[in-house]
Amino acid sequence: MNSVDAKRVLETALICAPQPVSIRDLRTLFDDALGSDTVKMLLLELQQDWALRGVELVQVATGWRFQSRPEMREFLDRLHPEKPPRYTRATLETLAIIAYRQPVTRGDIEDIRGVTVNSLIIKQLEDRGWVEVIGHRETVGRPALFATTRQFLDDLGLQSLDQLPTLEDPGVQVSMFEALGAIQGAPQSEDTAGVPEDGVQVPAVDEVDIEDAPDLVVGATHSGAEEGPRDIDI
CATH class of the missing domain: 1.10.10.10 (Winged helix-like DNA-binding domain superfamily/Winged helix DNA-binding domain)
Known part of the structure; x- marks a missing residue:
């Protein structure tokens, strides 16, 4: 051929x-x-x-x-003019913390955000295929360690975590959250409380429209990542 x-x-x-x-x-x-x-x-x-x-x-x-x-x-949006769903600020904060600090436990996330993490937010991110449990920390209670999936990278149009933008520039921070907010297809959470104390900052908005996505995939929507969960102990 x-x-x-x-x-x-x-x-x-x-x-x-x-x-x-x-x-x-x-x-x-x-x-x-x-x-x-x-x-x-x-x-x-x-x-x-x-x-x-x-x-x-x-x-x-x-x-x-x-x-x-x-x-x-x-x-393309003119073909589907309906109002897109939204992500809450708390959901974006949680996802960003996992993306930039992974692997992290729920306690780590709560320490950074300064508030309790609603379990529905974690479940929402897991159901969407962006977050998974990759192991357990060897400490009291062996809490689960969360990390992002290859599906998360696919939906952001990235090949690896190395391509995530740095959060040193406030302008880049906003762009990153707009990109996260542009990924389509997730239901919204009701938990909007909490501002991170350090590390990951977020734009001063309560919700982000799921608009201006970086791409529309030719074909059907994504399924889960090809690789199964990784099991590690830290």
């Missing part, structure tokens, strides 16, 4: 895929006749082929996917 046909196969598979596809899985399209380096080279070429279009090919934590470009959102 020549490279043109191979790219057509990859393109079709990725457009039809309901979630990101790893290079390992993409190789099965060719009965493993193409190596990983070759498949990645073809993906990069395909990425360039779509460079001037409203849809782009990107690599995220669990693989490759097609998604609409951010500048297309205002037009």
Whole structure:
């Protein structure tokens, strides 16, 4: 199979895929006749082929996917003008603390926020697939350790936690929370109390609209992360 046909196969598979596809899985399209380096080279070429279009090919934590470009959102929103759901400030604070301080226990989160963490917030984040228990801290009661998932990275359009912006600049802090608030599909929590004492700061808003998302995935919504929970003891 020549490279043109191979790219057509990859393109079709990725457009039809309901979630990101790893290079390992993409190789099965060719009965493993193409190596990983070759498949990645073809993906990069395909990425360039779509460079001037409203849809782009990107690599995220669990693989490759097609998604609409951010500048297309205002037009796509006209197809679905209904008011989007919101995240509460408490939910965003909790998610950000886990993302930037992981692994953390519920007690760690409460120490940073200065208030009790509503168990419904943790459950909400777990149900959405953004947070998981990865082990237990070896201390009294062996509290659960929470960390973000690969699904969380996928929904932010990131390949790894290293790509999370630093929180040193207040402007970056706001941008980060707007990005978190832009992820679609989660119900809102009623707990809005609490301001973090240190470490993670948040913009001075009670709720964030789930608008201006960084992308719309071509295909169905994401399912859970490919890898199962990691079990560690700290």
